[in-house]
Amino acid sequence: MKVWALTGGIGMGKSTATATLRRLRIPVFDADAAVHRLQGPGGAAVRPIEVAFPGTTRLTSLGRVVDREALRKRVLGDAPALKRLEAIVHPLVRQEEKRFLARARRRGARLAVLDIPLFFETGGEDRVDAVIVVTAPPAIQRARVLRRKGMTEERLNAILxxxxxxxxxxRRADHLIHTGLSRHHAQRAVRRLVASGGATP
Known part of the structure; x- marks a missing residue:
């Protein structure tokens, strides 16, 4: 089974690419969704995050969850705190990823895709066959992100x-998907890449 990584900065168009992959019936691991599950009711990250950052979880009718806004405020602009958080969350996400790949292999998938926003930042190149990067001009990226609820210039700059x-x-990608032209253009590029099996043009 081939394993591809799909990555790109915030607002670069990963959601368009992953939606196209899923329509092609290719299993996709969503690292952001895994983080949400780990920080939700019964999630494995809830208790260690509360221990490391007291007061950043809250009790709900479904159980204790991470208060994502409180946690964001706690770590924003604090590099050591962010490192502590990543040391908790990243290994748990890797465990989820391994379970996903095992399920895909059992089902006979020929290709599986790991949608990981911080792929290069977390050193993942040695565990995939190819890296697909979605990209768009900076002006389009910023416009997309600033339309999101609760997003500010300060928060965006901290994320970037x-x-x-x-x-x-x-430069480090095996393949590029340009999403700044149109959704249709990006979807077509994804379909072409899958049809080629990742062959270099």
């Missing part, structure tokens, strides 16, 4: 500061 620059991502 944590991420590998797009130019470096593009």
């Amino acid at each position: 500061a944590r991420q590998v620059p797009d130019a470096l991502r593009r």
Whole structure:
């Protein structure tokens, strides 16, 4: 089974690419969704996050969950705190990823895709066969992200500061998907890439 990584900065168009992959019946591991599950009711990250960052979880009718806004405020702009958080969350996400790949292999999938926003930042290149990077011009990226509820220039800048620059991502990619032209253009590029089996043009 081939394993591809799909990555790109915030607002670069990963959701369009993953939706197209799923329509092609390719299993996709969503790292962000895994983090949400781990921080939700019964999630394995809830207790260690409360221990490391007291007061950043809350009790709900379904059980204790991470208060994501409280946690964001606690770690925003604090590099050591962010490192502590990543040391809790990243190994748990890797466990989820391994279970996903095992299920895909059991089902006979020929290709599985790992949608991991911080792929290069967490050193994942040695565990995939190819890296697909979604990219768009900076102006389009910022416009997309600033339309999101609760997003501010300050928050966006803090997120971008944590991420590998797009130019470096593009240099390290095996394949690029350009999402700045149109949704249809990006979808077609994904379909072409899958049909080629990841062959280099």
